[in-house]
Amino acid sequence: MSLQISCPHCGPRPVEEFLYGEIPVVPDSITDADARDLDRAFMRNNPEGPQTERWFHLFGCRRWLTLRRDTRTDEVMEAG
Amino acid sequence: MNEFQEKKIKFAWPEPKRSYDVVIVGGGGHGLATAYYLAARHGITNVAVLERKYIGAGNSGRNTTIIRANYGIPEAVRFYQRSLELYKHLEAETDRWIMHKQKGLLNVAHTESALRTERARAEVNTAFGAKTEFVAPKEIKEICPQIDLTGGNVWPVLGGSYHPEAATARHDRAVWAFAEGAMKRGVHVHQRIEVRGLTMSGGRVTGVETSAGPIAAKAVVGAVGGHVTTLASMAGVRLPIRTHPLQAYVTNHYDLQFDVIASSPGLLFYMSQTARGEMLVGAEIDRQPSYSYGSTYHFLQHCSHRAITLFPFMRSLRILRQWTGVCDMSPDYSPIMGKTGVDGFLVTTGWGTWGFKAIPAGGEQMAQLIASGETPELIAPFGLDRFASDRMMADRGSAGTH
Amino acid sequence: MLALNRIHATRIVATPSALDSAQWPDDRLVFRIAADEALITPPMANAVVSDPYAIVVADSGFAGAWLPMEEALPLLEHACEWELPRERPAFAQGSVAGIPAKLWIEKDRVLLIVPAPFVADFEERMA
CATH class of the missing domain: 3.30.70 (Alpha-Beta Plaits)
Structure with missing residues (x-):
């Protein structure tokens, strides 16, 4: 099943109309400033489960939206 | 070698022990090859491979089985050429028929800049031990008569590179050849045992928590595909990995022979013929990270469009099967192998879309690392520490698809 | 055309x-x-x-063209993977034939709009 994303301005559209954007979250356990920079630049949480993420509606309003999606099933849990 | 010369496989499936010298998490190609080389080359047989499903259930059974070494940077060319050589001799070494077939791989270029890339690829490959030559459209037509050099007047073929040593092999057979080779030397392979955690003591990894109880180990190797971030986080190790789905499909039988593996790095599309005569077609990863094995109509549509435009005969074929694997993508499109900064815990990951071809060399080098404690020169450039020290192994143009 | x-x-x-x-x-x-x-x-x-x-x-x-409803509907049905709004008039935007398009839908006609650089592609794909 193809992923559908609900754009708050344009309505539900197929995922191919959007660009994926990640919200980098550096764990609090990393305290050193350089280590935090390294983590933000390269490391990924890559969760197996719900993740809050950003999508850009390239084919429509050209605005970012926030989405919560389960990466195991691609189920969209709530649109922000 | 062929299937009639093979002996029947006799496996013993022992009960898990409470401790091993080495525990390898993930019974795919890389995990089993590491176990195989540990046993065969270093005599280390007190080894367990833990697989939560059945061996080869993950990406080892979902890839498009291409073996090649025509990468774009010296470090990668040397590593994949080693793998290509090991694959060539794997049947003789393991006494198993893995259906290894040398086919040659054709990269076609549709733009001037892609043409420069292919020329550079041929130069870098030649300089570092792989065989790749720059080819003109006329030669491309000779290598692959089915190609439409005009690219449907949209993507004209201006030239390309030809890598004659590229091959394919049956992926399940490769996995089982390594499994059998390891097991008959005393390695334990445990299917349906899930690793749920890592045990730590004094800042080092000392074993694994599994669905069959705790198992102690002097060294734990993370060789899982798709779930490596979760595994590494149990040891507090952060990885630069994002897991993306990758889809592929096969058509029904094509009546003629299609000898070569044809690829367009620009269109992110490639295709080869399976031993059954089906055309196997793959493309780039899905853009969003996901662990889902879902398939999309969008992929079929786009991929078929590219296939038909370059190879008009594809028009008369029908799609039989479509499937998905998950790819652990690293930021520089190169693998991550070796030490993690946590004693007793090693990883072989970041196998993105280029894992199958790397199985023998990846296993061989990881085994050498485990046996000696020293990172072998061949994989030293691919360490996890390269991100902190700004030594990226950037090779997107070679690794984008297969 | x-x-x-x-x-x-x-x-x-x-x-x-x-x-x-x-x-x-x-x-x-x-x-x-x-x-x-x-x-x-x-x-x-x-x-x-x-x-x-x-x-x-x-x-x-942007560039656009008016089409009578009876011409526009079959075209859009073929080229659009998402549901068109039911009210009239209505504005909608999204992928049409793989191109970022905007639609102004009136009772008996539709204005198709695409970014100017995509005009040739769009005309070819909708032909």
């Missing part, structure tokens, strides 16, 4: 509430392309909205 013509318009970027409360003359088409952005055609250089930081600029970056 579809033939798209350049659309001359005014683009306004302002706060959503300022755009919500703005009054537009009856002889203009107003497309709300985002919560904080509107496209007005024919152009309206003196457009006033209640946002002191509003950006009002001339825009000729």
Whole structure:
């Protein structure tokens, strides 16, 4: 099943109309400033489960939206 | 070698022990090859491979089985050429028929800049031990008569590179050849045992928590595909990995022979013929990270469009099967192998879309690392520490698809 | 054969509430392309909205063509993977034949709009 994303301005559209954007979250356990920079630049949480993420509606309003999606099933849990 | 010369496989499936010298998490190609080389080359047989499903259930059974070494940077060319050589001799070494077939791989270029890339690829490959030559459209037509050099007047073929040593092999057979080779030397392979955690003591990894109880180990190797971030986080190790789905499909039988593996790095599309005569077609990863094995109509549509435009005969074929694997993508499109900064815990990951071809060399080098404690020169450039020290192994143009 | 013509318009970027409360003359088409952005055609250089930081600029970056409803519907049914709005008139935007398109749907006709650089591609794909 193809992923559908609900754009708050344009309505539900197929995922191919959007660009994926990640919200980098550096764990609090990393305290050193350089280590935090390294983590933000390269490391990924890559969760197996719900993740809050950003999508850009390239084919429509050209605005970012926030989405919560389960990466195991691609189920969209709530649109922000 | 062929299937009639093979002996029947006799496996013993022992009960898990409470401790091993080495525990390898993930019974795919890389995990089993590491176990195989540990046993065969270093005599280390007190080894367990833990697989939560059945061996080869993950990406080892979902890839498009291409073996090649025509990468774009010296470090990668040397590593994949080693793998290509090991694959060539794997049947003789393991006494198993893995259906290894040398086919040659054709990269076609549709733009001037892609043409420069292919020329550079041929130069870098030649300089570092792989065989790749720059080819003109006329030669491309000779290598692959089915190609439409005009690219449907949209993507004209201006030239390309030809890598004659590229091959394919049956992926399940490769996995089982390594499994059998390891097991008959005393390695334990445990299917349906899930690793749920890592045990730590004094800042080092000392074993694994599994669905069959705790198992102690002097060294734990993370060789899982798709779930490596979760595994590494149990040891507090952060990885630069994002897991993306990758889809592929096969058509029904094509009546003629299609000898070569044809690829367009620009269109992110490639295709080869399976031993059954089906055309196997793959493309780039899905853009969003996901662990889902879902398939999309969008992929079929786009991929078929590219296939038909370059190879008009594809028009008369029908799609039989479509499937998905998950790819652990690293930021520089190169693998991550070796030490993690946590004693007793090693990883072989970041196998993105280029894992199958790397199985023998990846296993061989990881085994050498485990046996000696020293990172072998061949994989030293691919360490996890390269991100902190700004030594990226950037090779997107070679690794984008297969 | 579809033939798209350049659309001359005014683009306004302002706060959503300022755009919500703005009054537009009856002889203009107003497309709300985002919560904080509107496209007005024919152009309206003196457009006033209640946002002191509003950006009002001339825009000729789009091209469009009117189609009678009985021609437009079969085309869109073929080229559109998402559901068209039911109310009339309605504005909608999304992928049409793989190109970022905007639709202004009236009772008996539809205005198809694409960014000007995509005109040739769009005409070819809809042919």
